[in-house]
Amino acid sequence: MEMGAGRPPRLELCGITKRFPGVVANDSVDLTVRPGEIHALLGENGAGKSTLVKILYGVLRPDAGEIRFEGRPVVIRSPHDARRLGIGMVFQHFTLFEALDVAENIALGLEWWPGRRELARRLAQLAERYGLELDLARTVHDLSAGERQRIEILRCLLQEPKLLVLDEPTSVLTPQEADRLFVTLRRLAAEGRSILYISHRLEEVVELCHRATVLRAGRVVATVDPRAETPASLARLMVGDDVREPERRHPDLEAAPVRLRAHALSLPPDRPHAVALEEISLELRAGEILGIAGVAGNGQRELVEALAGERLLPQAGMLELMGEPVGRLGPAARRRLGLAVLPEERLGHAAVGAMDLVDNTLLTAWPQPGMVRHGTIRRRQVAALAATVVERFRVRTPGLEVPAAALSGGNLQRFVVGREIAQKPKVLVVDQPTWGVDAGAAAAIHRALVALAEEGAAVLLVSQDLDEILRFCDRVAVLYRGRLSAPMPVGEVTLERLGLLMGGAGFGTVRAETVS
Amino acid sequence: MSGWVVERRPQPSRLWRWAAPPVALLATLAAGLVLFALLGHDPGAALTAYFITPVASLYGLGELGVKATPLVLIATGLALGFRAGVWNIGAEGQLIMGAIGAGLVALASWGLEGSWIFPTMLLAGTAFGILWALVPAELRVRLGVNEILVSLMLVYVADLLLKALVFGPLKDPEGFGFPQSRLFEEPALAPVILAGTRLHVGALFALLAVALAWWFTARTLQGFAWRVEGLAPRAARYAGFAEGRIVRYAFILSGGLAGLAGALEVAGPIGQLLPSVSPGYGFTAIIVAFLGRLHPLGVLLAGLVVALSYIGGENAQIEVGLPEAVTGVFQGLLLFFLLAAEFLVHYRIRRRERPPAPASSPNTAR
Numbered sequence: 114m115e116m117g118a119g120r121p122p123r124l125e126l127c128g129i130t131k132r133f134p135g136v137v138a139n140d141s142v143d144l145t146v147r148p149g150e151i152h153a154l155l156g157e158n159g160a161g162k163s164t165l166v167k168i169l170y171g172v173l174r175p176d177a178g179e180i181r182f183e184g185r186p187v188v189i190r191s192p193h194d195a196r197r198l199g200i201g202m203v204f205q206h207f208t209l210f211e212a213l214d215v216a217e218n219i220a221l222g223l224e225w226w227p228g229r230r231e232l233a234r235r236l237a238q239l240a241e242r243y244g245l246e247l248d249l250a251r252t253v254h255d256l257s258a259g260e261r262q263r264i265e266i267l268r269c270l271l272q273e274p275k276l277l278v279l280d281e282p283t284s285v286l287t288p289q290e291a292d293r294l295f296v297t298l299r300r301l302a303a304e305g306r307s308i309l310y311i312s313h314r315l316e317e318v319v320e321l322c323h324r325a326t327v328l329r330a331g332r333v334v335a336t337v338d339p340r341a342e343t344p345a346s347l348a349r350l351m352v353g354d355d356v357r358e359p360e361r362r363h364p365d366l367e368a369a370p371v372r373l374r375a376h377a378l379s380l381p382p383d384r385p386h387a388v389a390l391e392e393i394s395l396e397l398r399a400g401e402i403l404g405i406a407g408v409a410g411n412g413q414r415e416l417v418e419a420l421a422g423e424r425l426l427p428q429a430g431m432l433e434l435m436g437e438p439v440g441r442l443g444p445a446a447r448r449r450l451g452l453a454v455l456p457e458e459r460l461g462h463a464a465v466g467a468m469d470l471v472d473n474t475l476l477t478a479w480p481q482p483g484m485v486r487h488g489t490i491r492r493r494q495v496a497a498l499a500a501t502v503v504e505r506f507r508v509r510t511p512g513l514e515v516p517a518a519a520l521s522g523g524n525l526q527r528f529v530v531g532r533e534i535a536q537k538p539k540v541l542v543v544d545q546p547t548w549g550v551d552a553g554a555a556a557a558i559h560r561a562l563v564a565l566a567e568e569g570a571a572v573l574l575v576s577q578d579l580d581e582i583l584r585f586c587d588r589v590a591v592l593y594r595g596r597l598s599a600p601m602p603v604g605e606v607t608l609e610r611l612g613l614l615m616g617g618a619g620f621g622t623v624r625a626e627t628v629s
Numbered sequence: 630m631s632g633w634v635v636e637r638r639p640q641p642s643r644l645w646r647w648a649a650p651p652v653a654l655l656a657t658l659a660a661g662l663v664l665f666a667l668l669g670h671d672p673g674a675a676l677t678a679y680f681i682t683p684v685a686s687l688y689g690l691g692e693l694g695v696k697a698t699p700l701v702l703i704a705t706g707l708a709l710g711f712r713a714g715v716w717n718i719g720a721e722g723q724l725i726m727g728a729i730g731a732g733l734v735a736l737a738s739w740g741l742e743g744s745w746i747f748p749t750m751l752l753a754g755t756a757f758g759i760l761w762a763l764v765p766a767e768l769r770v771r772l773g774v775n776e777i778l779v780s781l782m783l784v785y786v787a788d789l790l791l792k793a794l795v796f797g798p799l800k801d802p803e804g805f806g807f808p809q810s811r812l813f814e815e816p817a818l819a820p821v822i823l824a825g826t827r828l829h830v831g832a833l834f835a836l837l838a839v840a841l842a843w844w845f846t847a848r849t850l851q852g853f854a855w856r857v858e859g860l861a862p863r864a865a866r867y868a869g870f871a872e873g874r875i876v877r878y879a880f881i882l883s884g885g886l887a888g889l890a891g892a893l894e895v896a897g898p899i900g901q902l903l904p905s906v907s908p909g910y911g912f913t914a915i916i917v918a919f920l921g922r923l924h925p926l927g928v929l930l931a932g933l934v935v936a937l938s939y940i941g942g943e944n945a946q947i948e949v950g951l952p953e954a955v956t957g958v959f960q961g962l963l964l965f966f967l968l969a970a971e972f973l974v975h976y977r978i979r980r981r982e983r984p985p986a987p988a989s990s991p992n993t994a995r
Contacts, residue, residue: 421867422869443869443871444866444867445868445869446869448869454867456867460861461861461863461864462861462863462864462867463864464864465860465864466860468856468857468860472853475853476857476864476867476868477867477868479868480869488849488850489848489849489850490848490849490850490853
């Protein structure tokens, strides 16, 4: 190939094998990354990508196989070893301390301490270069997923790595930010650095990467040039059969009844650094899928909590469900009126990791008739519903009595989405339903959402994935600093216009701070 | 760097979850043997005096029940609360208040006849326990005050209140100035349910509490809500389970049961108000709750084991001349070993395979 000819590869993995009780996570994996190459690592959740990456970063040790770095065999015993070799890592699951602030978290990942002022200076430089803005004094606890990822990326770039491993880096960026990141990555590659790029967004891989290695069930099934492939062909390699995404035909919504109406919905923040919701108005009609786009941390979480009833609104009339004011009703009462909500965080919010699938079904199904009688749980009925969800949404699980935390991300997401849809909601609010799930699960979730809307339910899809919004939504509105733009039909909106709105253009000047 | 490594298990071990308490118990016994030997006693005789002799008679078994009753009653309530993430550490204070409530009824009705007296004492004791527990509950729900500190500090307030009463207004007028109340009369005493022992009706309450607690946890929606609250508070809020309500009721339940236990103590084995009405049952019940895995049936078994450590300690003092502190040492050892064994639920110790060759020192150009 054209890159790095004559020089030894930056990284060679030869016959890497790693077994866990019951599974072979990596089965004789061979992988070569050349200097200056952007190399994609593809595979469904559970295909063995994370294991391979952890081996590369010294978190796990292979049972067999050899790692060569710049032509020499090396043993990577710890992340410290990996960093000394020049391997930088942005993990998919953030490795941050919630109680510490941004600067402290970045300092913890460094091998040296440049001093807070010097660090701030260098970070500011990097932030400008790569468009990753961050307030160093904020506590990680209060940051959104997107902002947390920016810390990880910056932390890595500070170390000027020879090989940079990125796990789903763009999932929380605006298209403009992602484009800027691609420019950065290309620049890094042009400097001779290598990049191992893990993403579920196959469009990105086709656009950005020079080569791609595809894993399925722990084995390498193909190494291809993605520039000669299509997203669909890559997806086929990953899952082994066709990933069927649904078609969305925009229905005529003029006559459809309004199912959910927010009327100047405002809610002050309930903790430091939370976003205040300011006069959000929207109408969601039966049969419609309305997309809420926006960069992470602009009030998505607050909006979803307010709609769910996790936080009550100051006035009942700020939110109407099926024509009734519900702003002062709790989650259960709203569910009984036909609302279902699925928050972004799967474990600890949408599901309880330590509880089995039957209990996790009960978690949101209990207000439905038949689940509870005189205060006692009718476990058989709940289990029947759980079994329906598992079967209908093809949740891969050894049984219903398995703790939710034991399911892979994609399977758990199938389960929680299925749990909500199986309750036949009249209004469904979902936040980031396909974040970090494999292509197969994402397609299944999209099919379910589209089918639900076709049956006449109203769907509110909060997502940072603009492809997802533009493909499946009828209208889209942008959330920026707690304010919502007017909804636009997706047919009349461009990616560029959305990106500008997501960056705050078009929201007018930021109003002067009110009384503090 | 060869040797043993400790690593996190991919999933918590089911085996160790259940094996930890018995293993801790065995380790405690082993440590006890060493301890007795070091103290210069025959370990065999000391252990016999500690663990066998006390329960070798019907009377001894009755005593076991007498000690286990308050422990099981209190620990059952605490275990339910702990599972909901509600940390009532002040059951000892709620027990003392329960004793005061029951004692006030008994002394106010002194000289009267009537089958209403004993039940009224139990109700008063329970109510006093609940009122004492509602202080930390309301402070947490309304103001976000840490319930651990408040409930714990109220123990000392209750203790001093009891002493003030017994040294003052409730002192026995014919008691030669000793700080104790009149002896309760027959209608104010807990009926004995096993002739020839001191085992009283409270033991039945304890069994009933265990059964109801099991049913509540396993079968009711509220029990489910409490478990969700303890495991994932955000998920509880999402599901529509109100945190404030759960905190209040967890305190009402655990405080009420502790108050009931206090009432039964003064109406049962003690029979009057004394400056001290409990050898720390309210605190020991915390050990019992965790030793029993916060499960009602486990609490019942753990309550019996810990009760044995109380009466065994007394017996060993008398028969072998072991120091009084040995009871506390045993309970401490038990908790220590339990926490140590707990570690093996989440971690395992494994022999490290031969270390591979060291990394060739890479050139770090930067």
